[in-house]
Amino acid sequence: MPSYTFRCKDCGEFTLFFKTMAGNKQKTECPNCNQQSTRVFLAPNLYSLSREVSSRIEKGMEPQRMTRAELCPKQLVKKSKVNRPWQVG
Numbered sequence: 001m002p003s004y005t006f007r008c009k010d011c012g013e014f015t016l017f018f019k020t021m022a023g024n025k026q027k028t029e030c031p032n033c034n035q036q037s038t039r040v041f042l043a044p045n046l047y048s049l050s051r052e053v054s055s056r057i058e059k060g061m062e063p064q065r066m067t068r069a070e071l072c073p074k075q076l077v078k079k080s081k082v083n084r085p086w087q088v089g
Helices: 051-061
Strands: 003-008 012-017 028-029 036-040
Touching: none
Parallel strands: none
Antiparallel strands: 003 012, 003 036, 028 036
16 A cells, blocks of 8 residues: 655645555645645665664574584483393393
């Protein structure tokens, strides 16, 4: 949905949203005072993140390297208390 910013001499800037981009959108009436308003051309909303923030985001996307011990700590093997006379050793 395209949005255009206009400037009224009395009321200041206001933004209108249109369903299509077709048509001449250079002038329109102010919704408050119905005076003829002209379109304001603004720079696109571009911004950049600081290095600290962007590096945090990138590190969040990298898989963590873990050792085998960190993945699953060794579980203690319990000796069975059941006597098995058929086993030797």
